[in-house]
Amino acid sequence: MAYSFKTESGFARSLDISDPLKKFRKKFVITNEDIIYLDGNSLGRLSFAVKKQLKKTIDIEWGENLIGSWNNSWYAKSMEIGNKIALITGASPGEIIVCDNTSANLYKLAYTALKYKAGRTEIVSDCFNFPTDLYILQGIISETGGRYQLKLAGSGNGITVKTAEIGSLIEKMTALVVLSHVAFKSSFKYDIQEITRLAHKKGVLVLWDLSHSVGVTEIQLNEWDVDLAVGCTYKYLNGGPGSPAFLYIRKDLQEKLSSPLQGWFGDRNPFLFNLDYRPAEGIRKFLSGTPPVLNLMAIEPALDIIQEAGIKNIVEKSKLQTEYLIFLFKKHLRNLGFKSGSPVKVEQRGSHVTIQHKEGYRICQAMINPKKPGFKIIPDFREPDNIRLGIAPLYTTFEEIYHSVIRLKEIAETGEYLSFSEKRGDVT
Numbered sequence: 001m002a003y004s005f006k007t008e009s010g011f012a013r014s015l016d017i018s019d020p021l022k023k024f025r026k027k028f029v030i031t032n033e034d035i036i037y038l039d040g041n042s043l044g045r046l047s048f049a050v051k052k053q054l055k056k057t058i059d060i061e062w063g064e065n066l067i068g069s070w071n072n073s074w075y076a077k078s079m080e081i082g083n084k085i086a087l088i089t090g091a092s093p094g095e096i097i098v099c100d101n102t103s104a105n106l107y108k109l110a111y112t113a114l115k116y117k118a119g120r121t122e123i124v125s126d127c128f129n130f131p132t133d134l135y136i137l138q139g140i141i142s143e144t145g146g147r148y149q150l151k152l153a154g155s156g157n158g159i160t161v162k163t164a165e166i167g168s169l170i171e172k173m174t175a176l177v178v179l180s181h182v183a184f185k186s187s188f189k190y191d192i193q194e195i196t197r198l199a200h201k202k203g204v205l206v207l208w209d210l211s212h213s214v215g216v217t218e219i220q221l222n223e224w225d226v227d228l229a230v231g232c233t234y235k236y237l238n239g240g241p242g243s244p245a246f247l248y249i250r251k252d253l254q255e256k257l258s259s260p261l262q263g264w265f266g267d268r269n270p271f272l273f274n275l276d277y278r279p280a281e282g283i284r285k286f287l288s289g290t291p292p293v294l295n296l297m298a299i300e301p302a303l304d305i306i307q308e309a310g311i312k313n314i315v316e317k318s319k320l321q322t323e324y325l326i327f328l329f330k331k332h333l334r335n336l337g338f339k340s341g342s343p344v345k346v347e348q349r350g351s352h353v354t355i356q357h358k359e360g361y362r363i364c365q366a367m368i369n370p371k372k373p374g375f376k377i378i379p380d381f382r383e384p385d386n387i388r389l390g391i392a393p394l395y396t397t398f399e400e401i402y403h404s405v406i407r408l409k410e411i412a413e414t415g416e417y418l419s420f421s422e423k424r425g426d427v428t
């Protein structure tokens with residue numbers, strides 16, 4: 001797919017005017033048009049639909065109906081919302097459930113997958129994986145007496161990992177491959193289907209973390225023969241801070257796997273209060289305990305917006321917008337000490353674009369805290385020099401992308417960042 005872009009600001013406006021998804025921005029709470037939010041890959045924006053649902057959940061479901069709301073609505077939501085996530089990830093009903101956080105879900109699935117492949121002793125991942133994924137694996141390894149060895153694929157260029165590199169690590173002693181679909185720093189995106197095929201040839205299961213790709217890239221869990229997956233709902237799915245995560249288990253694997261966190265919500269009938277655990281049918285046995293209901297209830301209306309916009313359209317717009325951003329980067333920023341930190345090929349990228357600068361931290365500070373009136377731009381910073389620009393096609397406009405690049409150019413040219421401290425905050 002070849003795009004042809006122009007550098008003028010009028011061109012950005014024309015792209016917004018012809019954008020088939022333009023009406024969706026109005027569904028989000030945007031109180032100040034001078035704030036350009038490029039961090040939807042860390043925390044998606046609040047929508048009016050979610051606000052309305054939360055008000056209803058608090059005022060009516062909790063406030064008036066009290067405990068009756070478990071039966072009327074809350075109890076079934078973990079499955080119902082899972083089935084809605086299935087619609088945008090190419091899974092079947094009953095293959096996804098919403099619960100816990102991504103870390104806990106990864107623990108449950110990795111643990112049971114290793115048990116299922118008993119006798120094999122190696123776990124394969126990569127140096128780009130999100131730290132929590134590696135910490136969870138390291139924890140399982142130490143808690144099971146060091147029986148397993150973790151092998152990490154490296155990257156020659158710091159941006160991509162070669163499929164052959166992963167392939168060469170998958171051997172007859174490999175029990176499990178655990179990878180993030182889109183790398184949180186560089187935005188590198190794996191070919192899930194190809195890696196899964198390579199692993200299956202050696203009888204190995206693959207567990208994918210979809211946190212940085214769900215809701216914004218094409219995912220076909222069934223068509224790609226994916227075994228296991230986890231992901232969070234507060235990034236591109238816009239479910240709100242701390243909204244519970246999801247887990248996916250392919251139908252035919254569900255009977256073979258069991259949860260290492262046998263809580264009462266995963267019992268066949270929690271309200272019989274049996275003294276002995278009997279796993280629920282299907283994926284429900286992977287629930288642990290009571291979900292955070294306010295957060296849980298916020299997810300569904302956010303997903304309905306994605307459903308209405310159409311995941312295909314969102315994916316197309318994401319590709320167009322990241323290509324446009326990279327086009328402007330090449331025109332305006334490349335000679336100012338910035339380097340590209342993301343793959344050049346659109347099919348190898350997720351929906352954020354990372355640019356690198358040795359003063360990246362202070363440049364981010366200058367974007368967030370402008371010295372004079374103008375745009376306040378919110379990217380995020382990832383050590384040591386990565387400025388991440390997250391594109392959320394439901395609400396990010398082409399004009400915002402244009403203004404962000406021009407502002408970065410201004411900050412670099414004037415040295416405005418020099419007046420900021422290099423001291424990092426608690427959350428970057």
Ligand SMILES: *Cc1c(COP(=O)(O)O)cnc(C)c1O
Binds near residue numbers: 102103132212245
């Ligand atoms: C954001 C993210 C997580 C978050 O994990 P939580 O346990 O939900 O905090 C995990 N993995 C990846 C790849 C992520 O991008």
